[in-house]
Amino acid sequence: MAAPTVPEVASGRAKRAVVPVEPYRRRSPNWRRALRRQLLPFLLVLPALVLVGGVLGYPIGQLVATSFQQLGLFQLIGHHVLWNGLANYRQLFSDGQFYSSLEQTAVFVLATVGLTMAIGTGVALLMGRVGKVLRTVISLTMLLVWAMPSSAASIVWTWLFQAQWGVVNYVLVSLGLHSFGSHDWFASQISAYGIVTAMIVWQAIPFIALSVYAALTLVPNELYEAAAVDGANARTIFRQVTFPIIRPVFFLLTVLSIIWDGNVFNQVWYLTGGRAQVLNVMPLGVWQYIEAFATQQYGMGAAIAIVTVLILLVVTGYYIRTMVRTGEVSA
Amino acid sequence: MTTTMAGPRSNRGRRSTWLWRVVAVAFCAVMVFPVYWMVNSSFEPNSQITSLTPSFFPAHFTFHNFVDAVDRPWFWDDARNSLVIVVTAVVLVLVVAFLAAAAVARFRLWGAKAFLVLVLVVQMVPTAALVIPLFLILNRAKLTDTYAGLVLTYVTLTLPFTIWMLRGFVKAVPIDLEEAAMVDGASRMGAFRRILFPLVLPGVISTGVFSFITAWNDFLYVNVIMTQNYHQTLPVWLFSFSTNTGTDYGGLMAGCVLFSLPVVVFFLFVQRRIVTGLTAGAVKG
Numbered sequence: 136m137a138a139p140t141v142p143e144v145a146s147g148r149a150k151r152a153v154v155p156v157e158p159y160r161r162r163s164p165n166w167r168r169a170l171r172r173q174l175l176p177f178l179l180v181l182p183a184l185v186l187v188g189g190v191l192g193y194p195i196g197q198l199v200a201t202s203f204q205q206l207g208l209f210q211l212i213g214h215h216v217l218w219n220g221l222a223n224y225r226q227l228f229s230d231g232q233f234y235s236s237l238e239q240t241a242v243f244v245l246a247t248v249g250l251t252m253a254i255g256t257g258v259a260l261l262m263g264r265v266g267k268v269l270r271t272v273i274s275l276t277m278l279l280v281w282a283m284p285s286s287a288a289s290i291v292w293t294w295l296f297q298a299q300w301g302v303v304n305y306v307l308v309s310l311g312l313h314s315f316g317s318h319d320w321f322a323s324q325i326s327a328y329g330i331v332t333a334m335i336v337w338q339a340i341p342f343i344a345l346s347v348y349a350a351l352t353l354v355p356n357e358l359y360e361a362a363a364v365d366g367a368n369a370r371t372i373f374r375q376v377t378f379p380i381i382r383p384v385f386f387l388l389t390v391l392s393i394i395w396d397g398n399v400f401n402q403v404w405y406l407t408g409g410r411a412q413v414l415n416v417m418p419l420g421v422w423q424y425i426e427a428f429a430t431q432q433y434g435m436g437a438a439i440a441i442v443t444v445l446i447l448l449v450v451t452g453y454y455i456r457t458m459v460r461t462g463e464v465s466a
Numbered sequence: 467m468t469t470t471m472a473g474p475r476s477n478r479g480r481r482s483t484w485l486w487r488v489v490a491v492a493f494c495a496v497m498v499f500p501v502y503w504m505v506n507s508s509f510e511p512n513s514q515i516t517s518l519t520p521s522f523f524p525a526h527f528t529f530h531n532f533v534d535a536v537d538r539p540w541f542w543d544d545a546r547n548s549l550v551i552v553v554t555a556v557v558l559v560l561v562v563a564f565l566a567a568a569a570v571a572r573f574r575l576w577g578a579k580a581f582l583v584l585v586l587v588v589q590m591v592p593t594a595a596l597v598i599p600l601f602l603i604l605n606r607a608k609l610t611d612t613y614a615g616l617v618l619t620y621v622t623l624t625l626p627f628t629i630w631m632l633r634g635f636v637k638a639v640p641i642d643l644e645e646a647a648m649v650d651g652a653s654r655m656g657a658f659r660r661i662l663f664p665l666v667l668p669g670v671i672s673t674g675v676f677s678f679i680t681a682w683n684d685f686l687y688v689n690v691i692m693t694q695n696y697h698q699t700l701p702v703w704l705f706s707f708s709t710n711t712g713t714d715y716g717g718l719m720a721g722c723v724l725f726s727l728p729v730v731v732f733f734l735f736v737q738r739r740i741v742t743g744l745t746a747g748a749v750k751g
Contacts, residue, residue, distance in 0.1 A: 172573075172574075173575065173576060175569075175573070175654060175655075176569035176570075176572075176573035176575040176578075177569075177575065179565040179566060179568060179569035180565070180566045180569045180570065180575065180578075180581065182562045182565065182566070183562050183563065183565070183566035183585075183625060183629060184566075184581070186562065186618075186621060186622050186625055187584070187585060187588060187622065187625060187626065190600075190603070190618060190619070190622040191588055191596070191600075191622050193599065193603050194596045194599030194600045194602075194603060195588065195591060195596070195599075197599035197602070198591065198595055198596065198599055201599075258493070261486060261489065261490055261493075264483070264486045265483075265486055265487055265490050266487075269487060269490050269491070272490070272491075272494055273490055273493075273494060276494040276497050276498045277497075278730070278733040278734065279498060279501045279730065280497055280498065280500075280501060281675075281679070281733065282679070282726055282729040282730040282732075282733045283500075283501060283504075283722075283726045283729075284679060284682055284683035284701075284725060284726060284729060285683050286683055286685060286701050286704060286705070286725075287504075287704065287721075287722040287725050287726050288500070290704075290718055290719075290722055291500050291501075291503065291504045291719070291722055292500065294503070294504075294507065294715060294718070294719065295500055295503060297715075299516075299518075300515065300516050300517075300518070300520065300715075302503060302520050305518075305519070305520055337497065337500070340497070342672075342676060345672055346631075346672060349635070349668050349669055349672055350634075350635075350638060352668070353638045353639070380638070381638075383634045383637050383638065384634045384635070384638065387630055387631065387634045390586070391589075391627065391630070394586075394589055394590050397590075398590070398592045398593070400592065400593075400594055401685075401686075419592075420592050420594070423592055423594065423595060424592075424594045427594070427595065428594075433598070436595065437595060440591060440592050440595035443590070443592060444587065444590045444591055444592075447590045448587060448590065451586075451590075455583060455586060459579050459582060459583065
C-alpha cells in the first residue's frame, strides 16, 4: 500500500529499536497497536464489503450453482433442483456458436477498446492544448454526449440510420451515393457490428476523455517546464512525464472498457431490434441472454456467464496485477 | 500545456495551434450531431419527420411531441421515482466507495489486494445473468417493489466500479499533503475529510456522474424488481413509445430529450468541478 506515513514510522520500528522495553510488556502494546492500525481501515472498508458480499455474493453463488444444474422453466416453477455436473459446460464447448461468439467478442473488444482509448486520450491531450473557450466547447460536447443515457442513445442512433427517413442515408444520397437510398444498415452482420461499434465508441469517448483529462490536471506544471527546459519534444514529454502519472487511471479505464465491451448486451439488443440472432451479431453477452431467457436454458446461460467471466479474467489478469502492484510501489 | 514557444519556433507553434483548433471544432461537430438531431426531430411534426427531405433545423417548430410525451401514462410518477431512487443511490455509493478507496489506497490493510481483485471480478459478471438471483434474494428480504430494494441494487451494482475509480484518483494525490496536515495535528479522518476529499473532488464527481447515469439508464432491474406501475422509473416509460403498430418517432425523440434532460442539467451543474484542475492548483500552491 501507500508508503508509511511519518507518525507511523515514528511510533513504530524506529522507536522500538532504540528504546529498550521489557519483553512481556512490549508484546501486548505492539499487538494491540497492530490491531488498532488495522481497525480503522477495516471499518472504512466494511460497508463496501458487506454490500458486495451480502447483496452480490449470494446471487453470484447462485449463478455458479445454476451452471451445474439443468434449470429450465419446468424446474424453476416446480423448485426442482436437478444437478447435472459438467453437462452445461460440455454442451457449451461442443457448440459451434461458442467459438463464433468468442471470435466476435474478441474482434469487437479489440476494435471498441482500441478506438475509445486512442480517441479519448487524444481528446484529453487536445483539451490541454487549445485555449479556454475551445476547452469549454469540447467539455460541453463531451457532457452532452455522455449525458445521453444509452437507451436514449440507442433509440436516436436507430433513428439516424433508419432506412427510409434516416438522415445518414439522406446525406449519403445527397453526396451522390445513390445506392444508399433506403439502405438497410442492419441487414448484414458486418454492417450492424459497424454501427454498434461506432455508437459504443461515440458513447464511451467522453468518459475516457474527461477521466484522462482529470488525471492530466494532476501532473504538476513544473514537470512540463523542467522537461521543456531540458529540450524534450512533445512525444518524449508524453512518454516520460505525462504517461507515468496518468498510468493508474489509464490502466483502470482500459480494464473497465474491456469488461464492459466484453459483456456488451444492451446496445446490441436495442440497435438490432431483437434481430441479433438472425444476423449472428452474438457476442458472448448477447448469446448468454438468448440462451438463458429466449430458450429458457438458465443452466446453459449461467455456464456461458461463468465462462465469460473466466475469459475476461484471463485477458485482464495481467493489467489487474500490474495495477494492484503499481499501486503498491508509488503513492 | 503551453503551446507558444519563444524564438524561431514560435511560427510553427502558432500554426500547430491553429491546426489543433480546427481538429477540435470538427471533432465536436461530429460528436454532437446525434444529440442535435434528436433535439431537432423532437421539435418537428411527424409529417415533416417522415418526409423524404429532412430539414436540418426545425422549420415547422412545434411543442406537440412534448405535450404528447408528458401526457403518456405514468410520466410524472416515473420521473419522481427515477430522481429519488437514483440520487439516493449515488450519494450512498459515493460515501461507501470513498471510505473504501481511501482505506485501500492509504493504509497497509491486510487482504486489500484480494478485496480489490474480488470487487473487479464481480464487475465482470454479466448483469443480465444476475437479474433472477438478485430478485430472489430481495424477495426473501421483502424488498421487492420498494424504493429501498432498487436503491440497494443500484448501490451494489455501481460500487465495484466506483471503488476502483476513486482509488485511482486517491492514489494520484500525493500523500505529503495529508502527512503535513497530520504533523500539524489533524487526525487521520480529519486529513481525509479536509485534505484528501477536496483534492479528489473532481474525481469523485466524475465517478458520481457515472454511477448516476448507470442507474438512471437501467431498464433490466427496475422491470423485474418493481411490479407496480407507479413504482417504476423513466426507462420503462421511454420504452412504451414503440408499439407493434409502429413507432412515433417525433414522440420518441421528445421522450429521449426529456429523459436525457435531468442528466444534462446535473452534468452542467457539476461541469466546472469535473474539468477545472482543482488538484493541480492545490498541489502547486
